Amino acid sequence: MNNSNKIILTCLIAAVGLFLIVAAVVGAMYVSASNGEIRLRNQIEAVQVDNQNEFDNMWKKISQVSQVTKAERQSVENIILGYAEGRTSATSGSFINAVREALPNISDKAFLNLQNTIIASRDSFTNRQKQLLDLKREHDNLLMTFPSSLFVGSRERIDVVIVTSSRTKESFETGEDNDVDLGL
Numbered sequence: 688m689n690n691s692n693k694i695i696l697t698c699l700i701a702a703v704g705l706f707l708i709v710a711a712v713v714g715a716m717y718v719s720a721s722n723g724e725i726r727l728r729n730q731i732e733a734v735q736v737d738n739q740n741e742f743d744n745m746w747k748k749i750s751q752v753s754q755v756t757k758a759e760r761q762s763v764e765n766i767i768l769g770y771a772e773g774r775t776s777a778t779s780g781s782f783i784n785a786v787r788e789a790l791p792n793i794s795d796k797a798f799l800n801l802q803n804t805i806i807a808s809r810d811s812f813t814n815r816q817k818q819l820l821d822l823k824r825e826h827d828n829l830l831m832t833f834p835s836s837l838f839v840g841s842r843e844r845i846d847v848v849i850v851t852s853s854r855t856k857e858s859f860e861t862g863e864d865n866d867v868d869l870g871l
Contacts, residue, residue, distance in 0.1 A: 720835040724842060727826040731845050734819050741815055742850060745808035752797075752804045816849055823847050 688696075826845055829835050858864040 716834060717838045720829070720838040723835070724826070724829055724839040727822060727829060728845060731819065731822045731826060731847065734815070734822060735847060738812070738815050738819060738848075738850075741812055745812055748804050748808055749801070752801045812850075819847050820849065 823845060830840050830842060830844065
């Protein structure tokens, strides 16, 4: 084998080696981008399902805490009605004293507890919604930015559900937010 054939063979081996290295790098980039997209998609779907669970949990907490105040209110009502029925012939002064003796000590703690439950639950749910939006942004970036877009850019974007109120939706559609009547 002469020197010229050795040079050609060496160049051919180097070209094949370079091609294999480039193919391995491109293959690794594809696998990385594909796995990253799949992990994000799975995480977004899991968070979305978990948000339904959190929303349900929030309303159950609020409902159960508010039932305590309803139970206390019903207890007071039952006591008053019971004394009113039993003391129809009694003088008004003795009726008031009997009601005062029988009334349970209801403080503002139940209402404060309800307010705290609502605020904490809403804040927790809002943070979960923000986390979901952040994951969607990260997923969209993966699909749209180079070089990962070469490998996974044709994959379907994920739609996330953000729970909001009809009032908020209307405000964003009209561009107006009128004063809130707190009924105070």
